[in-house]
Amino acid sequence: MFFAFSGFLITSLMFDEFAANGSFKLGSFYQRRFYRIVPPLILSVLIVMPFTYLVGTDFITGIGKQIAAAFGFVTNYFEIATGGSYENNFIPHLFVHTWSLAVEMHFYIIWGFLVYLFSKAIHFIPGGRHQQLKTFRSIIFLISAIFALASIVGMKIGGEGLKDFSPVYFSSLTHCFPFFIGAVLSTVTGVSTLPHSFEKHIAEKWTAPRAILLMAAAFVGLLVITFKLDFSASFTYPYGMVLAVLLAAAMICGARILHEKTPNVSEPWLFGFLADCSYSVYLYHWPLYVIFSHKMSNGWAAVWTIVLSFLFAAFSYYLVEPLVAGRKGHLFGYRVSGKAITLPLTALIAGLLVATGFTENKAPQMSKLERNLWIGGIYQDADGVKAAQDTVMAQVASPKTKKKDEAEQKTDTNDYRKYNKQSTAEKFKLPPGVSIIGDSVTLGTRRYLEPHVADAQVDAEGDRKLDQAHGVMMEQQKNNTLREFVVVCVGTNSLNDYEEQAKKIIADLKPGHKLVFMTPYDKTATASWNSTKLGEFERTLPTKYKWITIADWGKIAPQHPEVFNGTDGVHFAGRAAGDRLYAKVINDSLIAAAKKPGKPAEKD
Incomplete structure (x- = not known):
């Protein structure tokens, strides 16, 4: 527009x-x-x-x-x-x-x-x-x-x-x-x-009421597509955007006709003020909102953003910009210029310039999240190489050596294996243990998870969606490396087909496995978000499938806001408290899953 x-x-x-x-x-x-x-x-x-x-x-x-x-x-x-x-x-x-x-x-x-x-x-x-x-x-x-x-x-x-x-x-x-x-x-x-x-x-052919009607109709059309257009849909590029532009053009045309039909009507001063400040408000609104929304509720963030954006915009348009261009500025209805105003402004801008330079100089080149995921990815790759080496060594190791290795495996106080009376690993020839398939949250805490979830192997990747988790699961099944317990910690990045993809995971998982879905959590998510809808859908699954268990991260995480203070509301930036909480939710769900049967064969 x-x-x-x-x-x-x-x-x-x-x-x-x-x-x-x-x-x-x-x-x-x-x-x-x-x-x-x-x-x-x-x-x-x-x-x-x-x-x-x-x-x-x-x-x-x-x-x-x-x-x-x-x-x-x-x-x-x-x-x-x-x-x-x-x-x-x-x-x-x-x-x-x-x-x-x-x-x-x-x-x-x-x-x-x-x-x-x-x-x-x-x-x-x-x-x-x-x-x-x-x-x-x-x-x-x-x-x-x-x-x-x-x-x-x-x-x-x-x-x-x-x-x-x-x-x-x-x-x-x-x-x-x-x-x-x-x-x-x-x-x-x-x-x-x-x-x-x-x-x-x-x-x-035109009257003022007709011009107003044209503007109103176009405005309603713009409101409709504001809520209907999806930025992830190919229709939006370019058809949805062209429609928005044509509706904006209709509003401009209606306003232009209305101006001609109302020559004696003065424009309200508020409209003039909005026009004067609109560009600078645009400059301030986004960074201020991003900052405030991470310090307070969305409503208050919007209020402070609007107030300060217009305050700074008026300061810029009526005072700073005219003086820079060599004209007199406006200050509370008075025309101002000269050293009495330019010297304080110069000092203020010089101070802001120094502060900006200092901030830029100390700014990190990689965010904590980015660094955490990067390190997690490196360790995952290294562990993958080690796992391959261990597999080869296990094939040639003596029975005595194998027993020693098994005895040295870490046993967590919440070890699900104590409760796994209905183990299906041997019957269905499945590798024992836990396969965790996760997204960036899992990747960020991977180094803590593997030693604190007994006999677990983690495969995680940033921006992973359910269809990609399904691909990882199928590849592991093909290679016979998918373990008895399968924990799917994916959902923050859900697309519109989340339900279909979840059902695909359920249908294509081979018999004998015990499936755990971890519900996603995003502090900023509303009820309309796909991640929220996915969590609600996953919570309905255990009533239909006795071999499915829910690790309800989506309900437990918001009970511990201290874990997410100062973060994006999804990741916990490698905090020890977050690592422990995440592992506990998984371990508790594995204990519940261990008491259940595995996925039955079709003939069962």
Whole structure:
């Protein structure tokens, strides 16, 4: 929506300038864009940085690269390269929102230059100013339509076969069509300089109530797709987004007609204030919300974000930006300038600059979560090699050596083997012990799990979903390494087919196994999230399948909020208390599972 409005407004102002002066001055256009965009951006980064001390250092991991990408207007491509990592789903980049500013700046630079060339070429066309403006509009209409269509087709083709749509969502090439659809709209409407056909159409066929009805209908349409469009669905790229842009264009058109039909109605001051502050509010809202949402409830985080965003935005627009551009600022209704105001502002900005430099200098290059998963992955690979070596050695070891190794196995106080009176390992020729198939939470605590869950082997990976857990299970069954007890600790990253995938695991698990589902936990999840729905579904399974047990992490974890303080609300950052709690939940479920029979053969 914002892109469409920006394309409409900027191109309309280009027409106004050409109509007034017979030319379009590229240098002046770039200068205006610089003063409107760059100073507020720099100020927002400087103001946000001290707030990062409210949360852990994970939130400033690699912050220097984020700032450089924002100031270089390449955040969109920086996010394509780095933002798709699994860790960023839980600890997002503070300045990820400047991706759209990067796309917008690319549009301004390239479109401004092209329009400048077109405006120069128009002078070679015979006819007066009116004819030249008409031809100018026609050229812009045609070029804009071609660029919009090319971008839409690019998003459609580029998005085919993708599960992560970041490459087409963030790219300036595939996400520039809203600007050009807005530019097309400007050629048939405009701001100050209106085409004769549009003026005539408004005068003859439109009334203020009809214009309001058009805006209201488009607004309702936008609300509907806001709640219906799924960012993980291929339909959204580009069809859903094109629909959003067309509805936004309809609202712009309705507002433009309403303006013509109400010449004596003044715009409420609140609308003007919102328009003045909107850009800077956009700059502040995301990093402040990310920070506050990890310190307080979602409602209070939203309140503080709104209040401070508008406060900082007004400070930027009415005071700092005019002074930077060499104009007088506004301070509580008074025009201000001179050393009395510039010196304190300079000192403030200098202090913020020093604080930002210090924060960037001490920022870690890898978050605790990322480091924990990385180390867990290394140990898992190393243990895999060791397990293979142990298998070979076991084949040639003497019976005496085997008994000694078995005697040295750790026996936990909550050892499920004491209760496994109905063991099915021997009957169904299954390897004894526990196979744990997990996601990033399991991977983060893997080094603790294996020695504290008796005879357990852990296979975990970040961003693992149920279908991938099924693949791991099937591979282990094929190699006859899937142990008697199977614990599936996957679900935080559930997709819409969670129920189907869970049923597939149940159906394809061979007879004799005892299955444990660990319900997922995400502090930020609501009842509408797939992970929450999966947990509710898993809790119904033991009544239907006597050989299935639930390790209810989803209910036990929130009873221990201290484990998640300062974290993303999913992982517990390698904390010993979290490791112990996670292992206890698994051990308790294994004891319950040990008292049950295994999965029966079909003939049973």
